[in-house]
Amino acid sequence: MIKAAVRSRLGQFQLTASLEGSGVTCVAGKNGVGKTSLMKALAGFLRIDEGYVTVGGVNVTHLPAEKRNVVMVTPTSFFPHLDVDSHLTWGARLKGSYVRREEVSRVKSELGIDFGGKVRSLSLGMRERVALATALLASPKGILVDEAFASLYGRDDFIVSYGRLVRDANIDLIFTSQSEEDGKLAERLYIMNNGMTGLAL
Numbered sequence: 001m002i003k004a005a006v007r008s009r010l011g012q013f014q015l016t017a018s019l020e021g022s023g024v025t026c027v028a029g030k031n032g033v034g035k036t037s038l039m040k041a042l043a044g045f046l047r048i049d050e051g052y053v054t055v056g057g058v059n060v061t062h063l064p065a066e067k068r069n070v071v072m073v074t075p076t077s078f079f080p081h082l083d084v085d086s087h088l089t090w091g092a093r094l095k096g097s098y099v100r101r102e103e104v105s106r107v108k109s110e111l112g113i114d115f116g117g118k119v120r121s122l123s124l125g126m127r128e129r130v131a132l133a134t135a136l137l138a139s140p141k142g143i144l145v146d147e148a149f150a151s152l153y154g155r156d157d158f159i160v161s162y163g164r165l166v167r168d169a170n171i172d173l174i175f176t177s178q179s180e181e182d183g184k185l186a187e188r189l190y191i192m193n194n195g196m197t198g199l200a201l
Contacts, residue, residue, distance in 0.1 A: 001021065001022040001056065001057070001172060002019075002021040002022075002042060002053070002054070002056075002070070002142045002172050002174060003019070003021075003052075004017070004018060004038075004041070004042055004051065004053040005017075005018035005052060006018070006038070006041045006042075006050070006052075006053065007048060007049050007050040007051050008041060008046060009049060013034065013195060014195050015034050015037045015041065015048075015195045017034065017038050017041075017195065017197040018051075019038075019174075019190050019197055020188070021142070021172050021173075021174040022187070022188070023163075023167060023172065023173070023186075023187040024163040024166065024167070024172075024173045024175075024187050024188075025173065025174045025186055025187065025188040025189075025190065026174075026175055026176075026177055026182050026183050026185065026186035026188070026189045026190070027175070027176045027177070027190045027192055028176070028177045028179060028180045028182060028190070028191055028192065029178070029191060029193055030178060030193075033193050033194060033195065034192055034194070034195040034196075035146065035147075035192055036147075036176070037195070038192070038197070039072060039144045039146045039174070040072070041053065042070065042072075042142075042144055042174070043065055043068065043071075043072040044060070044063065044066075044067075044068050045065055048061070055069055055070055055141045055142055056069070056141045069141040070140050070141060070142040070143070071135040071138060071140045071142075071143050071144070072143075072145075072146065073128075073131050073132055073135050073144065073145045073146070073148045074146045074147065074148055075124065075128060075147060075148050075150070075151065077131040077135075078127045078130060078131045080118065080119050081118065081119075083116065083117060083118055083119070084113065084115065084116050084117065084119060084130055085104065085116070087119055087134055088104055088107070088108070088113075088130065088133055088134050088137055089134075091134050091135060091137060091138025091140075092137050092138050095138060095139075097138075097139065103137070107133050107136060107137060108133065110161050110164075110165055111132070111161060111165075112154075112158070112161075113126075113129050113130060113133060124151045125151045125153055128148050128149075128151060129152065129158070131148065132148060136162070136165055139171070141171065141172065142171060142172045142173070143166060143172070143173050144174050144175075145174070145175035145176070146175075146176050147177075148175075149175060149177070150177075156185060159175070159182075160185060163185065163186075180200070
């Protein structure tokens with residue numbers, strides 16, 4: 001489980017948010033309400049003024065991003081010079097882990113990744129599929145997806161498939177969306193407004 005209660009002053013904007021994310025959690029809200037700031041605070045890319053972040057029962061509040069065992073995926077989280085298969089195992093290799101070829105093939109099949117070549121040659125939606133699969137195969141404790149589902153073709157089916165894979169791997173998934181309707185694809189829905197979160201589901 002990812003648990004957090006964070007407070008951070010960002011110019012005139014105040015982030016005052018809390019959540020408990022186990023399984024698949026959606027954080028919904030309009031542009032500018034603080035969703036990305038919250039994801040960055042959870043990932044360790046935004047320093048908080050007060051509060052805490054725990055991942056799998058471990059307090060990671062004061063740990064750098066690379067020590068938190070979470071991966072944040074955005075629409076630009078890809079390496080254009082890598083080919084698809086090398087990209088998919090990049091995160092695992094970075095951790096010194098080995099991913100079986102059969103597991104790579106299974107994830108590719110489940111997530112509709114049936115293309116190859118350099119990542120730079122792919123469409124944005126295909127790049128996002130590769131980035132999301134790369135995060136999954138790295139086997140972190142948590143995956144934070146900030147708007148990276150938005151450009152996917154057949155996104156609802158993809159989110160359902162991705163959610164099934166992360167649950168099977170005991171990975172907690174938190175994703176942001178501008179639509180509260182996406183709460184139906186998650187086990188928990190938080191509504192975010194003016195830097196604050198409220199549990200809706």
